[in-house]
Amino acid sequence: MNALVVPAATDVGSPALNITIFAIFVVVTLVIVLRAARNNKTAADYYAGGRAFTGRQNGVAIAGDYLSAASFLGIAGAIALNGYDGFLYSIGFLVAWLVALLLVAELLRNTGRFTMADVLSFRLRQRPVRTAAAISTLVVSFFYLLAQMAGAGGLVSLLLGLDGVNAQRLVIAIVGAIMILYVLIGGMKGTTWVQIVKATLLLAGTVVMAVWVLGKYGFSLSNVLGAAVDNSPKAGEKLLGPGLQYGKSTLTKVDFISLSLALVLGTAGLPHVLMRFYTVPSSKEARKSVEWAIWLIGGFYLLSLVLGYGAAALVGPDAIKAAPGKANSAAPLLAFELGGELLLGLISAIAFATILAVVAGLTITASASFAHDIYAQVIKRGEVEADAEVRVARMTAVVIGIVAIIGGIFANGQNIAFLVALAFAVAASANLPTILYSLFWKRFNTRGALWSLYGGLISAVTLIVFSPVVSGKPVDPATGKSLSMLQDVDFHWFPLDNPGIVSIPLAFFLGWLGTVTSSEKPNEAKFAEMEVRSLTGHGAEKAVAH
Amino acid sequence: MQMQRTEEFGDLRRRFRRFVFPMTALFLAWYFLYVLLAAFAPDFMSHKVWGNINVGLLFGFGQFISTFVITVLYVRWADREFDPRAEALHDRLEGGRP
Numbered sequence: 001m002n003a004l005v006v007p008a009a010t011d012v013g014s015p016a017l018n019i020t021i022f023a024i025f026v027v028v029t030l031v032i033v034l035r036a037a038r039n040n041k042t043a044a045d046y047y048a049g050g051r052a053f054t055g056r057q058n059g060v061a062i063a064g065d066y067l068s069a070a071s072f073l074g075i076a077g078a079i080a081l082n083g084y085d086g087f088l089y090s091i092g093f094l095v096a097w098l099v100a101l102l103l104v105a106e107l108l109r110n111t112g113r114f115t116m117a118d119v120l121s122f123r124l125r126q127r128p129v130r131t132a133a134a135i136s137t138l139v140v141s142f143f144y145l146l147a148q149m150a151g152a153g154g155l156v157s158l159l160l161g162l163d164g165v166n167a168q169r170l171v172i173a174i175v176g177a178i179m180i181l182y183v184l185i186g187g188m189k190g191t192t193w194v195q196i197v198k199a200t201l202l203l204a205g206t207v208v209m210a211v212w213v214l215g216k217y218g219f220s221l222s223n224v225l226g227a228a229v230d231n232s233p234k235a236g237e238k239l240l241g242p243g244l245q246y247g248k249s250t251l252t253k254v255d256f257i258s259l260s261l262a263l264v265l266g267t268a269g270l271p272h273v274l275m276r277f278y279t280v281p282s283s284k285e286a287r288k289s290v291e292w293a294i295w296l297i298g299g300f301y302l303l304s305l306v307l308g309y310g311a312a313a314l315v316g317p318d319a320i321k322a323a324p325g326k327a328n329s330a331a332p333l334l335a336f337e338l339g340g341e342l343l344l345g346l347i348s349a350i351a352f353a354t355i356l357a358v359v360a361g362l363t364i365t366a367s368a369s370f371a372h373d374i375y376a377q378v379i380k381r382g383e384v385e386a387d388a389e390v391r392v393a394r395m396t397a398v399v400i401g402i403v404a405i406i407g408g409i410f411a412n413g414q415n416i417a418f419l420v421a422l423a424f425a426v427a428a429s430a431n432l433p434t435i436l437y438s439l440f441w442k443r444f445n446t447r448g449a450l451w452s453l454y455g456g457l458i459s460a461v462t463l464i465v466f467s468p469v470v471s472g473k474p475v476d477p478a479t480g481k482s483l484s485m486l487q488d489v490d491f492h493w494f495p496l497d498n499p500g501i502v503s504i505p506l507a508f509f510l511g512w513l514g515t516v517t518s519s520e521k522p523n524e525a526k527f528a529e530m531e532v533r534s535l536t537g538h539g540a541e542k543a544v545a546h
Numbered sequence: 547m548q549m550q551r552t553e554e555f556g557d558l559r560r561r562f563r564r565f566v567f568p569m570t571a572l573f574l575a576w577y578f579l580y581v582l583l584a585a586f587a588p589d590f591m592s593h594k595v596w597g598n599i600n601v602g603l604l605f606g607f608g609q610f611i612s613t614f615v616i617t618v619l620y621v622r623w624a625d626r627e628f629d630p631r632a633e634a635l636h637d638r639l640e641g642g643r644p
């Protein structure tokens with residue numbers, strides 16, 4: 001690589017300015033969190049924000065939760081380097097919302113209280129199903145957390161001119177600590193407001209950058225694409241069509257289909273997305289939330305197409321690859337190219353805010369699942385004061401935060417859109433089949449639920465562990481490093497990066513098989529209650545009155 | 547739960563399923579058509595329509611548009627057809643209890 005065209009980390013932006021802008025964001029959101037937390041009294045306040053958010057507020061917050069660093073940094077980077085194949089991610093991420101809108105959101109809102117496990121265990125045997133659902137929630141949230149924290153490291157080194165590994169680790173730890181603070185103080189209400197602020201900033205920043213890029217090319221998308229091609233000598237015209245990343249062989253094409261399956265079926269199985277539906281007072285508001293989320297997320301992904309190709313055109317693939325965060329740096333580098341230090345500072349602060357807010361959302365979901373499902377229902381069998389349960393949730397949040405920090409240090413440098421795709425694969429395998437069966441299949445029973453949850457979870461995770469993602473990818477001559485997570489070992493036997501094409505059908509099949517081989521009689525009365533409750537909202541949890 | 551066996555509830559459930567299941571099948575089929583084209587017909591997808599805008603990009607935009615259209619259709623259907631019926635049943639249940 002030519003050293004002359006590659007800016008070192010310290011050449012881009014002013015660290016002092018970046019830190020100042022970010023500090024302002026942290027202070028402002030902290031004040032919001034403190035104010036929001038004043039009314040936190042009950043478990044419903046802590047877990048579900050008192051169910052008092054409107055559909056529109058929750059829709060913006062969902063967009064905030066969903067448009068993680070993977071969407072902002074990862075997709076822009078993937079489009080800049082892999083062109084059209086990066087765009088395919090965003091389409092899967094968007095279409096997936098229709099599954100949530102049509103099949104899951106409203107029914108789930110009416111049936112459950114705080115967690116996914118509430119719905120899954122409604123008419124089945126409580127303890128085993130809750131345990132399985134909670135474990136699955138924790139695993140999915142962990143993968144997702146890993147992706148966010150991994151993004152933080154690369155971003156920081158770019159912005160603060162920190163090349164040292166220890167400096168990056170320190171920043172990951174700081175990000176984790178701030179996030180723990182948000183969750184402890186603000187609960188779901190505080191976290192939701194952070195999401196709303198962040199989503200607004202993120203969308204505004206994206207609009208500004210996209211319009212700016214288009215403006216440079218006479219407001220013609222075609223010209224942006226042409227410039228991206230001109231500036232990417234290696235990829236050339238291939239940047240605009242599918243196949244650059246996944247078109248190499250039949251195997252990579254199957255891998256791509258596997259990925260697409262996980263993306264479209266994963267969203268409605270993501271525990272932190274599902275939990276957001278409990279923050280509104282009714283199923284009608286839950287519907288409105290998803291509607292808003294779809295508009296905002298769809299608009300964002302359309303703009304990210306411009307950002308990605310814009311980064312290829314204005315920054316160029318070589319400079320992006322050479323930057324400390326690699327593909328994840330495409331959007332910040334584009335900001336620097338457009339608006340210099342100030343825009344870079346603003347966009348980076350937004351990217352940081354994104355990581356913080358999403359990590360907070362994940363932490364509260366994971367801690368709620370542990371405290372509400374495992375501690376209160378499984379260990380204490382429901383005999384527990386709400387206060388004690390919330391206390392456990394807070395302690396869990398601290399533990400999860402620490403685990404996320406350690407995991408983030410290890411995952412530093414991985415492409416975050418890809419890590420998130422793995423979280424989607426686990427969610428689509430373990431959670432979605434079980435959710436759909438329990439909402440729509442009368443005969444579904446405990447064994448079916450356990451088989452689809454554990455079967456999906458174990459198969460997805462096992463296939464990932466023995467995939468080329470973890471070990472055995474060839475060494476890249478440019479960097480001298482393998483693209484796998486682990487270097488110098490090779491124990492992979494599963495040929496695909498994405499497990500979905502095997503694990504998702506397998507989980508559906510196991511759910512069916514477990515059900516028909518079990519002698520357990522379906523609980524007719526409970527199913528009737530669940531069906532009436534899910535469709536009419538009779539007996540559904542109401543908003544907390546303050 | 548007597549309600550579940552009533553004619554009205556059966557009607558509500560039928561209407562709900564008759565809307566959401568075919569719609570789900572439709573958008574999934576459309577999505578996978580797109581995915582398969584992207585995987586196995588890259589030349590067709592790279593065919594330029596005007597300027598640098600190619601078939602693949604238009605198909606991609608088509609996915610955005612179909613998602614938006616289905617969202618609008620569903621929300622309108624739910625507001626007009628589903629909610630009044632669900633609310634009527636809900637009120638009857640809540641009225642039945644003190």
